Amino acid sequence: MNRTRTFCWKLTLALLTVLAAGLPGCGTTRPTQEQEYLLEMRRKDSEHYITETEERYTSLLRGVKAQYDEYVAGRQPMPPVIDYLIISGGGDWGAFGAGILKGWGRILKSDPLARPRFDVVTGVSTGALIAPFAFLGDDESIDRIVNLYRNPQPDWVEMRGPLYFLPTNISFAEVPGLEREMKKTLTPEMIARIADEGKGGRLLFVNATNLDDDSPHVFYLVPEARRAVATGDVERFNNILLASSGIPGAFPYREIDGTMYVDGGVTSNMIFGSRIPEEHRLPALWQSLYPRVPMPKMRYWVIFNNQFQAPPTVVKARWFDIINRSIELSTRSATLSSMRQLYLMAEVAHLKRGDNIEVRIMAIPDDWSPPVPGTFVKETMNNLADLGERMGADPTVWRTSPP
Numbered sequence: 001m002n003r004t005r006t007f008c009w010k011l012t013l014a015l016l017t018v019l020a021a022g023l024p025g026c027g028t029t030r031p032t033q034e035q036e037y038l039l040e041m042r043r044k045d046s047e048h049y050i051t052e053t054e055e056r057y058t059s060l061l062r063g064v065k066a067q068y069d070e071y072v073a074g075r076q077p078m079p080p081v082i083d084y085l086i087i088s089g090g091g092d093w094g095a096f097g098a099g100i101l102k103g104w105g106r107i108l109k110s111d112p113l114a115r116p117r118f119d120v121v122t123g124v125s126t127g128a129l130i131a132p133f134a135f136l137g138d139d140e141s142i143d144r145i146v147n148l149y150r151n152p153q154p155d156w157v158e159m160r161g162p163l164y165f166l167p168t169n170i171s172f173a174e175v176p177g178l179e180r181e182m183k184k185t186l187t188p189e190m191i192a193r194i195a196d197e198g199k200g201g202r203l204l205f206v207n208a209t210n211l212d213d214d215s216p217h218v219f220y221l222v223p224e225a226r227r228a229v230a231t232g233d234v235e236r237f238n239n240i241l242l243a244s245s246g247i248p249g250a251f252p253y254r255e256i257d258g259t260m261y262v263d264g265g266v267t268s269n270m271i272f273g274s275r276i277p278e279e280h281r282l283p284a285l286w287q288s289l290y291p292r293v294p295m296p297k298m299r300y301w302v303i304f305n306n307q308f309q310a311p312p313t314v315v316k317a318r319w320f321d322i323i324n325r326s327i328e329l330s331t332r333s334a335t336l337s338s339m340r341q342l343y344l345m346a347e348v349a350h351l352k353r354g355d356n357i358e359v360r361i362m363a364i365p366d367d368w369s370p371p372v373p374g375t376f377v378k379e380t381m382n383n384l385a386d387l388g389e390r391m392g393a394d395p396t397v398w399r400t401s402p403p
Contacts, residue, residue: 042213063201082298083116089125089265090305095149095381097303099388106393113395120203122271124264128206128244135204152376153177171252198222207264207271208243216267269335283349297356304363343402360398
């Protein structure tokens with residue numbers, strides 16, 4: 001959950017304490033690897049990501065083409081639309097995004113801006129926790145994730161005692177309550193449903209940060225759900241979500257396949273295929289597969305669990321306040337740049353091939369402020385969930401121009 005706020009200054013304070021004391025900071029022992037090996041693994045992972053994504057995009061488009069053929073044959077009343085949902089990070093402010101999904105469901109299905117059945121759902125950090133429920137898309141699933149955000153528990157985040165800053169600790173805090181609640185909320189039955197819902201090519205993926213090779217890593221959750229069903233073990237699936245939402249240094253890292261993963265927001269606070277070369281993205285792939293058939297309308301829906309601009313304030317002249325504010329600004333600025341890139345990608349596709357691509361964004365209003373200061377405060381999270389429900393139920397709130 002990449003909105004660092006409370007943890008940021010504690011993390012920096014601990015690091016400076018270690019440096020000042022001259023402690024080596026050995027940490028938990030992990031096997032060493034030669035740099036050449038790590039570089040080769042990074043190269044292979046990057047190649048695999050592009051290849052795997054193209055294969056999954058192709059499967060999705062074949063399903064869309066089948067719907068298009070049904071429409072042309074008169075067996076389907078409306079042409080297909082490709083709906084792509086992007087849910088950003090934002091920590092406990094993810095209550096806003098969960099609320100949007102619930103309020104969105106109140107719009108009549110006859111409205112063209114009603115909540116669709118998404119073809120692609122992506123999430124980062126807190127957005128990764130929401131994404132599986134948005135992918136399932138039914139009211140019961142969305143109620144589950146809304147209820148989770150509305151009811152934070154005291155043990156969601158617990159400091160590691162008075163010596164939390166020691167360099168031998170893997171993090172300041174533990175998240176026993178969050179781990180427990182996620183297991184209760186995202187049940188094995190729901191994971192089995194995710195595996196089933198992906199049979200037609202629909203995609204669900206999240207981003208985590210690979211600290212070992214200094215890169216983002218996309219985890220495709222439909223095959224992960226299938227693995228969980230086949231093995232009867234959901235721990236890996238849950239670990240991926242917790243990795244994407246693990247504030248580095250504050251929350252425990254997650255080791256998956258021998259690699260250290262932390263919050264996906266460190267490398268990209270929203271994912272929509274920007275790392276993929278243009279010729280491998282959905283519009284170009286459609287033209288390659290079906291050169292004589294115009295691509296159906298495509299809609300990107302972006303839920304930004306933050307504000308475009310934080311309320312102005314006079315920052316205290318203390319190093320931890322300065323660092324805290326600066327990191328928040330850095331994350332927000334990078335996310336806004338990603339949004340602008342998404343609009344540019346849509347414009348490029350329109351200019352090159354005449355594709356009809358829409359981008360809509362919903363964010364926390366810039367004039368909103370938390371009713372109670374702090375992190376994981378129930379009153380604030382419920383306020384955000386209420387706000388999200390109101391805004392989600394109003395289709396005129398979606399922003400259609402770049403921030």
